Amino acid sequence: MTPDASDANGPLVGIDDLWVSLGGTTVLRGVDAAVDRGRFVGLVGPNGAGKTTLLRTIAGAVGPDSGRVTVADERVHDLHSKAASRLVTTVPQDTTVAFEFDVRTIVGMGRHPHRSRIGGWTEADTDAVERALDRTDTARFADRAVTTLSGGERQRVLLARALAQETPVLLLDEPTGSLDINHQVRTLELVRELVAGGRAVIAAIHDLDLAARYCDELLLLSGGEAVAAGAPASVLTEPAVREAFDARATVARHPVTGSVSVTALPDDGHGRGSEVGDRREGDAGRVHIVGDDGAVGHLHALDAAGFEVSVGAVNEGSAVAEAARSLGVDTVTVPPFAGVDTDARAAVARRIDAAECVVVADMAVGSGNLPNLRAARDAGRIVLVETRPFAARNHAGAAAARSYRRLRDRATVVDDGDVVGAVAEAVGTDRASDPVAPGSTTWSTTDRGGSHTDP
Amino acid sequence: MSLRTRTVAWSTGLTGVLATVLVVSAGIGPVSIPPATVAKVLLSADPLPLVFDTPRASRIIVLDVRLPRIALAAFVGLALATAGTVMQGFFRNPMADPSIVGVSSGAAVGAVATIVLPIALPFGLELQGAAFLAAVLTAFGVYLIATRGGHTPTATLLLAGVAVQTFLGAVISLLLLRSGRSLRRVVYWLMGHLGGTTWAEVWVIAVALPPLFAILLFYARDLNVLLLGEEEADSLGVDVERTKRILLGVSSVVTAAAVAVTGVIGFVGLIVPHGMRLVVGPDHRILLPTSALAGASFLVATDTLARSGPAEIPVGIVTAALGAPFFLYLLRSREVTGL
Numbered sequence: 001m002t003p004d005a006s007d008a009n010g011p012l013v014g015i016d017d018l019w020v021s022l023g024g025t026t027v028l029r030g031v032d033a034a035v036d037r038g039r040f041v042g043l044v045g046p047n048g049a050g051k052t053t054l055l056r057t058i059a060g061a062v063g064p065d066s067g068r069v070t071v072a073d074e075r076v077h078d079l080h081s082k083a084a085s086r087l088v089t090t091v092p093q094d095t096t097v098a099f100e101f102d103v104r105t106i107v108g109m110g111r112h113p114h115r116s117r118i119g120g121w122t123e124a125d126t127d128a129v130e131r132a133l134d135r136t137d138t139a140r141f142a143d144r145a146v147t148t149l150s151g152g153e154r155q156r157v158l159l160a161r162a163l164a165q166e167t168p169v170l171l172l173d174e175p176t177g178s179l180d181i182n183h184q185v186r187t188l189e190l191v192r193e194l195v196a197g198g199r200a201v202i203a204a205i206h207d208l209d210l211a212a213r214y215c216d217e218l219l220l221l222s223g224g225e226a227v228a229a230g231a232p233a234s235v236l237t238e239p240a241v242r243e244a245f246d247a248r249a250t251v252a253r254h255p256v257t258g259s260v261s262v263t264a265l266p267d268d269g270h271g272r273g274s275e276v277g278d279r280r281e282g283d284a285g286r287v288h289i290v291g292d293d294g295a296v297g298h299l300h301a302l303d304a305a306g307f308e309v310s311v312g313a314v315n316e317g318s319a320v321a322e323a324a325r326s327l328g329v330d331t332v333t334v335p336p337f338a339g340v341d342t343d344a345r346a347a348v349a350r351r352i353d354a355a356e357c358v359v360v361a362d363m364a365v366g367s368g369n370l371p372n373l374r375a376a377r378d379a380g381r382i383v384l385v386e387t388r389p390f391a392a393r394n395h396a397g398a399a400a401a402r403s404y405r406r407l408r409d410r411a412t413v414v415d416d417g418d419v420v421g422a423v424a425e426a427v428g429t430d431r432a433s434d435p436v437a438p439g440s441t442t443w444s445t446t447d448r449g450g451s452h453t454d455p
Numbered sequence: 456m457s458l459r460t461r462t463v464a465w466s467t468g469l470t471g472v473l474a475t476v477l478v479v480s481a482g483i484g485p486v487s488i489p490p491a492t493v494a495k496v497l498l499s500a501d502p503l504p505l506v507f508d509t510p511r512a513s514r515i516i517v518l519d520v521r522l523p524r525i526a527l528a529a530f531v532g533l534a535l536a537t538a539g540t541v542m543q544g545f546f547r548n549p550m551a552d553p554s555i556v557g558v559s560s561g562a563a564v565g566a567v568a569t570i571v572l573p574i575a576l577p578f579g580l581e582l583q584g585a586a587f588l589a590a591v592l593t594a595f596g597v598y599l600i601a602t603r604g605g606h607t608p609t610a611t612l613l614l615a616g617v618a619v620q621t622f623l624g625a626v627i628s629l630l631l632l633r634s635g636r637s638l639r640r641v642v643y644w645l646m647g648h649l650g651g652t653t654w655a656e657v658w659v660i661a662v663a664l665p666p667l668f669a670i671l672l673f674y675a676r677d678l679n680v681l682l683l684g685e686e687e688a689d690s691l692g693v694d695v696e697r698t699k700r701i702l703l704g705v706s707s708v709v710t711a712a713a714v715a716v717t718g719v720i721g722f723v724g725l726i727v728p729h730g731m732r733l734v735v736g737p738d739h740r741i742l743l744p745t746s747a748l749a750g751a752s753f754l755v756a757t758d759t760l761a762r763s764g765p766a767e768i769p770v771g772i773v774t775a776a777l778g779a780p781f782f783l784y785l786l787r788s789r790e791v792t793g794l
Binding site: 056059060061080081082083084085086089090092097098099100101102105106109110112113115117161165 | 458547673676677679680682683684686687689690691692693694695736737738
């Protein structure tokens with residue numbers, strides 16, 4: 001059956017109130033989902049959330065306690081194994097093959113459900129196998145024994161086998177798990193092609209960034225339940241990630257791909273424990289950051305260290321603006337590609353006045369953001385990050401250079417990695433020694449001011 | 456070279472080897488007969504149209520004395536090697552042999568009980584019949600013990616087989632204690648032997664074996680897929696439990712048929728598949744026929760050794776004495792991590 005040969009009316013894959021237990025433990029608790037042809041759905045969630053079990057159940061390898069899985073309007077668990085294998089197949093996570101079959105034979109096994117016991121090998125079988133070998137970039141070791149391949153190569157061989165099976169639904173369990181970054185992307189690009197060709201793909205993917213980047217939809221599983229489903233940006237929110245993974249993470253837009261990017265932060269680090277409720281922002285003091293996308297790291301680090309951070313002025317939609325938005329940080333923004341106007345400059349100045357310290361990131365300076373630099377010049381304490389000479393990043397002429405020199409004269413100049421320490425020192429030694437102390441007397445919400453453009 | 460070409464080439468070659476071994480073996484014995492004469496005798500045998508003039512004594516020695524035994528050795532070797540190949544693939548375990556689910560122990564209990572206990576059946580082959588029945592019942596029992604809710608995990612099957620073998624070993628020991636004057640016969644049977652073969656035994660196994668072998672060959676492709684693991688086999692459209700039942704059932708019957716007539720001949724079903732897998736690879740479409748032919752040649756050759764010494768020794772001793780060192784050699788020379 002070719003991917004588009006079925007004439008189902010409903011979604012290609014329907015999962016309806018699925019309960020599954022393994023060895024007496026309930027692994028899936030009433031999961032509902034629907035996947036249409038031409039869609040790539042990523043299963044995300046922490047270890048033990050039930051991702052693999054869900055895939056195995058869809059494949060028919062595990063029977064549900066209740067609920068049902070339909071593929072092309074057929075109940076998978078009622079189908080004969082051969083019929084089910086013409087509808088759905090799996091690329092497993094464990095790719096170990098203990099026997100010395102050559103790659104072409106392994107891929108040829110994908111034709112098994114299409115062959116009758118007495119029927120011979122047909123032209124169509126050969127074509128399907130050669131196509132699968134080509135598409136997965138495995139043709140060049142088609143005649144080698146599969147036992148001589150690396151884990152990543154084996155994974156691609158098993159993907160080739162699944163392609164040769166020509167099923168409308170493809171299940172992938174950690175398809176990029178043992179692949180290098182090049183083949184991770186190539187594999188997922190290939191999956192996108194397959195999806196464009198009408199297949200439906202469901203993949204358990206650990207890497208949230210890759211999942212967000214390549215999947216049409218995500219299904220977030222936690223404790224055997226589907227806790228969120230939909231477009232990646234709507235599923236991967238900070239509260240959802242924190243809830244599901246029990247981890248503190250920031251969600252931002254990736255500067256290059258523009259897709260949602262999740263960064264997990266350590267719990268110990270600078271004082272934010274996993275007890276999110278106890279978190280006290282601004283414990284360590286107020287800091288304003290002036291910078292471009294290169295300041296994202298400082299923004300996260302200072303926020304994580306417990307400082308009450310403001311940032312600006314930055315362009316809406318830039319990486320630093322997204323990071324600030326995801327952290328809920330007080331941000332002064334100007335429209336994309338616009339320069340810093342008088343209002344924005346005034347807003348920046350107010351925040352700099354309120355801050356105990358200003359961090360000026362290593363940034364390119366043009367006429368658009370020169371007002372930021374000028375505003376920073378008047379601050380009380382300045383931490384200046386310098387990794388490149390200013391001349392190399394000055395696009396605003398001699399005036400900017402003069403402003404920078406004056407700024408530099410009054411600033412503590414630090415390297416990229418020393419920002420938090422320098423800020424802590426500038427703000428006060430008592431805080432530097434114990435910037436976290438819950439209930440510390442330096443708790444300073446009283447002087448919290450300014451308008452939050454993105455509360 | 457395509458798989459089909461390789462299969463045909465290897466099978467043809469090994470058939471040639473088998474024919475040579477048969478002819479040479481039929482010439483060896485207290486009366487030595489030149490291979491050319493043996494060939495002429497064989498070619499002028501009853502169903503064949505050719506007629507060569509050969510000495511009457513040679514005809515009698517070859518056709519009536521030596522050939523039944525040689526033919527039986529060939530069939531039994533074929534059966535054990537085939538069943539061993541299937542079991543090793545089925546269990547994905549290099550130590551699996553045809554008796555892994557207790558077939559040999561069952562056959563031994565049946566045979567020993569017939570020898571020791573005062574039961575006599577009115578027709579011939581009652582010992583073989585009892586051994587065969589007990590063997591098949593044992594395999595079926597092990598299967599039932601290991602099956603729960605329609606699923607038969609191979610690991611459970613393996614362990615159940617080991618446990619049942621141990622239990623039946625105790626039964627055999629008990630029967631040995633009570634065997635009295637028939638102890639010698641019992642021990643001789645247990646060691647595995649091809650002496651005193653009659654054409655009746657040969658015909659039974661010659662008729663039973665080919666269709667069973669054909670069924671296994673029919674499932675060679677499924678067995679290949681099964682090697683990848685049961686869940687993957689399921690994903691590739693193999694009805695895993697049904698295929699396992701068929702493979703286990705057929706190879707148990709094949710083993711039982713062999714063991715019932717010859718007693719427990721060890722190592723043929725273990726090392727012949729291993730050796731052939733090293734040579735032709737793991738694909739059962741070529742491995743099954745080549746293992747079968749190699750097993751036949753191997754047992755005919757070892758039995759020739761067993762009977763050509765000053766005093767005949769049970770062939771089981773020869774296969775184990777030759778097989779164990781060869782197996783150890785394989786173990787040391789190759790990384791036998793998987794199979």
